[in-house]
Amino acid sequence: MSAKPFSSVWTRERKGPRDQGLSRDQIVRAAMELLNEEGLDALSMRKLGARLGAGATSLYWHVANKDELLELVMDEVYDEVVIPEGTSWHDAATAFAYGMHTAVSAHPWCVTLIGVLPGLGPKALTAADRLMAAFSDAGFDGPDVDYAVAAVVSYTLGATIPEVAYLNALARAGTDVTGAQAVMEPIIHEVAADYPHLIDRYRTYAGTSIDPLTARRLAFDFGLVALLDGLAARLPREARLDHPVRD
Structure with missing residues (x-):
């Protein structure tokens, strides 16, 4: 059985504008x-x-x-991920991560399309090109450039897509994070009764005044900073001196 030939709107010759009608x-x-x-x-x-x-x-x-x-x-959607040209690798990665997180959150329907539809459009390629150029200019070399970019993309989407999917599910159920937590609290105490450490952690968070969505943003920040710290350590020593990471 022969494979279905690949086709994309970006590889098909674009027709000229019609004299009348929609653009x-x-x-x-x-x-x-x-x-x-x-x-x-x-x-x-x-x-x-x-x-x-x-x-x-x-x-x-x-x-x-x-x-x-x-x-x-x-x-x-990728047009909303703005990476300034010529910026440092740290700032480029940060701009991508927060830009992509914001864009996917604003357009939750796209979570099932990311990784399914190829990002071959000019706006997606511009974001990828600027992110890759920033890592290359900083001193990452060879396949390390690709690995570093992949690490940033994977962390961003891995942290964002489940969050947006969860919020989508809550919206369809007619509730929000606070309402879902109220429903889940007695269930968690029941099913996790044999795991006291988990119960203690749950009580710690349940007893705080931090808004659940704010807590999720803080978790995203923590993971991103940890990732960038790790990538900085992968740079050659001379490159780290030439491109210090700003707090």
Whole structure:
């Protein structure tokens, strides 16, 4: 059985503008609005066309199918990850991590698309290129550049996607983190009765006045700082002297 040939909106020759009708930018903006309002399951070419007051045929002039549309929309998510050109590796990694965390949190529908749709759009590639260039300029060499970038990307998405998925599930259930904790507290005490250390840790956090979402942000900060400290230690000594990490 032959493999299905790879196709992408970014590898297909783009048609010229029509004399009249919708532009691709209009279609992408409307798709983003629909996704933000109603989620991924609500998106269809027919529904998007109705939203724009146009038939599906007008949309297919610009995109061959829904997957191509999602590629375009996902590149707009990466547009919100701003990494200044020529910045230090530490600042570039920090900008990527917080930018990606914020973008995914603002567009929770994208959690099931990351890692599934290839990031081949110009905005995704710009973010990747600037992050890689910053590590290379700092003194990371050879495959260490790729490993360092992968570590930052993996930490960011690994910490962000489960959090956003959890908040999505709570929203669908009509509750929030505080409400879920109130429901779970007696259950945790019951099922973890034989694990006193876990119960003690749970009581410690339950007894604080820190907002649960703030606690999650602090945990993200801690993990990112620890990762960056570890990456700094991987630099050659002379590079660490030339590129000190700022507190």
